[in-house]
Amino acid sequence: MDQVLLQNRELAALVLFGVSIMLLLALAFVLFVSLSQRRILKEQMNAQALEIEYREELLRSTILTQEEERRRIAKDLHDDLGSKLNVLKLNIYQVKKFTGDSAPAEELIGDVKSLLDQTIHTTRRISHELLPPTLQDFGLPTALEELCDGFQRTGSVDIHLEVDDPDARLPQVNSELQLFRVVQELINNSIRHGEARQIGIRLHHGKESLKLHYYDNGKGFDVTRLAEKKGLGLKNIDSRLHLIGATIRYESEPGAGVTATVDLNPVS
Amino acid sequence: MKQSSIHLGIVDDELLFRKGLRALISEREEIEVILEAGNGQELLDQLREGPIPDVLLLDLNMPVLSGVETTKALQKSHPEIRIIILTTHYSKGFIVKMIELGAASYLPKNSEPEEVAETVLTVAAKGFYYNDHVMNVIRENMQRKVKRHHLAHVEISSREKEVLQLICEQYTTAEIATKLFISPRTVDGHRNNLLEKTGARNTAGLVVFALENKVVELTDYWG
Numbered sequence: 001m002d003q004v005l006l007q008n009r010e011l012a013a014l015v016l017f018g019v020s021i022m023l024l025l026a027l028a029f030v031l032f033v034s035l036s037q038r039r040i041l042k043e044q045m046n047a048q049a050l051e052i053e054y055r056e057e058l059l060r061s062t063i064l065t066q067e068e069e070r071r072r073i074a075k076d077l078h079d080d081l082g083s084k085l086n087v088l089k090l091n092i093y094q095v096k097k098f099t100g101d102s103a104p105a106e107e108l109i110g111d112v113k114s115l116l117d118q119t120i121h122t123t124r125r126i127s128h129e130l131l132p133p134t135l136q137d138f139g140l141p142t143a144l145e146e147l148c149d150g151f152q153r154t155g156s157v158d159i160h161l162e163v164d165d166p167d168a169r170l171p172q173v174n175s176e177l178q179l180f181r182v183v184q185e186l187i188n189n190s191i192r193h194g195e196a197r198q199i200g201i202r203l204h205h206g207k208e209s210l211k212l213h214y215y216d217n218g219k220g221f222d223v224t225r226l227a228e229k230k231g232l233g234l235k236n237i238d239s240r241l242h243l244i245g246a247t248i249r250y251e252s253e254p255g256a257g258v259t260a261t262v263d264l265n266p267v268s
Numbered sequence: 269m270k271q272s273s274i275h276l277g278i279v280d281d282e283l284l285f286r287k288g289l290r291a292l293i294s295e296r297e298e299i300e301v302i303l304e305a306g307n308g309q310e311l312l313d314q315l316r317e318g319p320i321p322d323v324l325l326l327d328l329n330m331p332v333l334s335g336v337e338t339t340k341a342l343q344k345s346h347p348e349i350r351i352i353i354l355t356t357h358y359s360k361g362f363i364v365k366m367i368e369l370g371a372a373s374y375l376p377k378n379s380e381p382e383e384v385a386e387t388v389l390t391v392a393a394k395g396f397y398y399n400d401h402v403m404n405v406i407r408e409n410m411q412r413k414v415k416r417h418h419l420a421h422v423e424i425s426s427r428e429k430e431v432l433q434l435i436c437e438q439y440t441t442a443e444i445a446t447k448l449f450i451s452p453r454t455v456d457g458h459r460n461n462l463l464e465k466t467g468a469r470n471t472a473g474l475v476v477f478a479l480e481n482k483v484v485e486l487t488d489y490w491g
Contacts, residue, residue, distance in 0.1 A: 078329065082356050083282045086377050090288030093381050120378045124356050133329070134361035137336050146361040 059239045067177065074130035082123045089116045132180070139169040140176045141203060144183060148201070157191055159199045168205040175264060178240040179212065182248075185233050186214050186260060193231075194218020194258060212262040220252040274392040277303035277321035279311050279338070280354070281330045289325070292381040299388055308333025312341060321349060323388050327377075328355040328362065339369045347469045350391045354384065363405045372396040372472045394438050395471025406479055422465050422481075429483060431458040435471060436478050 092112055099105035135143035141163040148159040170176050183201065190196040196218030204211040230238075241248055246264040276299050278286050283306070290301045303321050305311035307330040324342075328335030335353065342349055350372040355362070358376040366374055372391045375384060390397040398406065424432070427448075434444045441459075445452040462468070466477045477483070 078356065083285065086356070087282060087284040087288055089378055090285065090292060090381065093292055094288065117378055120356075124358070128359065132359075133357050134359060137328075137334070138361060138365050142361040142365065146359055149360055 056239070056242070059235070060243055063236075063239055063243065070130045074127045077123055077127040077130075078133075082120065082127065085116060085120045085123065089113065089120070092116065135176055135180055136173065139167070140179055141166045141168060143176075143180055144201065144203070147180070147184065147187075151187060151191075151199075157187075157197060157199060159187070159201070162200070162202045164203060165205050168203075170210065170264075171208060172244065175244045175246075178244050179210070179246070179262070179264070182237050182240055182262065183212070183214070185237050189233050190216035190218050190258065194220065196257070206265075209263075209265040211264075214260040214262070215257060217257045220254050220256045220258055222254055223250055223252050226250065273298055273300045274323060274388060275300055275302045275319065275321045276388060277301070277305070277311070277324045277349075279305045279308065279324060279330070279335075280327040281306050282327075289381065289384070293385050293388070296385045296389075299385060307331055308335065308338030308341070311338060312345070315346060320346060323350045323352060323372075323392050325352050325354045325384070325388070326371075328353060328357050328366075336366070336369070339366065339371060343370045343469055350395065350470070350472075352384075352387055352391055354379070360405050360409070363402055364409045367398075367402070367406060367472065367476055370469050370473055372470070373398065374402050375399075390438070394440055395435075396475055397438070398475070406476065424462070424465065424483065428458050428462055428465075431455060432462055432474065432478050432483060435459070436475050 092109055096106075096109055099109070132143050132146065134146050145161055145163070145166075148161045151157055152159050170179075187199060190199055194216055196216035198217045200213075200215045202213040204213070226234075237248060241262065244264065246262055248263075249261045251259040251261075276293065278289055278301060280286050280289075286304050286306075290304065293299055294301055302319055303311075303314055305314055309332045311324075312333070326335050326338060330338075333341075335355065339351055339353075342351065347370070351370070352373040352375060353366050353371045354375050354377055356377045358374075363374050373387050373396060375387060379387075387397050430448060431444060434447060439447065441452050441455045444455045448455070459471075459474075462474055463470075466474060468474045468477050
């Protein structure tokens, strides 16, 4: 009897021992799996962060390169092509002195002059569209005034611009350029996607800061869904503002137009 | 009456453009080109040494010292020189700014040489010449301007107002004198009073003041 009891006890101990070993193993296994899973997740997140950073960097350098190229082409067009065309036009007038009263020569010269005028006009238009010279010489308010004037002239939209200081300059020319592009993009969005008929822009200059209020009466959009579906235009705006340390906040509802506030405050 | 010739300066960074324009404009015997410069700094250096032109043809886009900066500098050092901007930047923003800075006229660079010569003569005789396009730009800008600028508080007598109105209509001093049955000297007196009261630096400034503050009725003359 005693012996049977003893055998049973040993068996029980053995079973207990085995079970605990198995439990331990299972625990170790679970621990191992969860740890490695966490590590994989972390690596994935790192990779993702790198990817986002890389994309942002890419966008940033794309914007900068694009602007540099635009500036260079505008300058070449204006300085080299444009000014030579004007010299040509003057030379044509001088040729006229030697052709006397020849009617065919007169007609030909007339044709050349009008062609030259068209070419001069086109060169100027392309150059100004690439980089408005007003921006560099007179700053953001004047350049925006010209921009709004251009849109106003199309007759499809009513733009109202309010500026507190028409001669204000920002310390960084690049900031002025990026803000100009942002407003350009906002207006394009309002007209193209929002089908807005009215747009208002208000510039308020601080000492070194700038607040830009923008509104339209277009179709608007759902701000809560902004994070998931941002179009290329809005991403472009984000990157440009990020580049100069400015922020933008949208307020909108479907059917209620769009309000946007841009904040540039290099000090903070 | 012997007509003394108008002394003209041409400032442009394109040498061939200067030569071409000089050749064409010199055909007018009333105009004598006495100065050429490749940029604003060259101009200022030459003004320190040599003769002062009555009228300048000034490009805007130039290296070293741009036309904008040159105009600002000249308004301080030589307000008597009348500046005609001759440029490819023929946009609203530029026109408004340059007129505000005191430019007596504003022409696109590919203007007919005849028109350039005529503008030189008009500016020399009357102090300014704004063609229809420039007038429209000033008028459009004026409508906006009222919102953002407070109007200048200047007391102008009714006689001065008459003179100002005729100045804006591009009458010469002699013509104004005849019209108002006063002597040319009195007209000049009124003009000087107006300059002093408005703080304008030249006739062009007076015209801009008159337009922006609606001292004169526009529609009758440019409508």
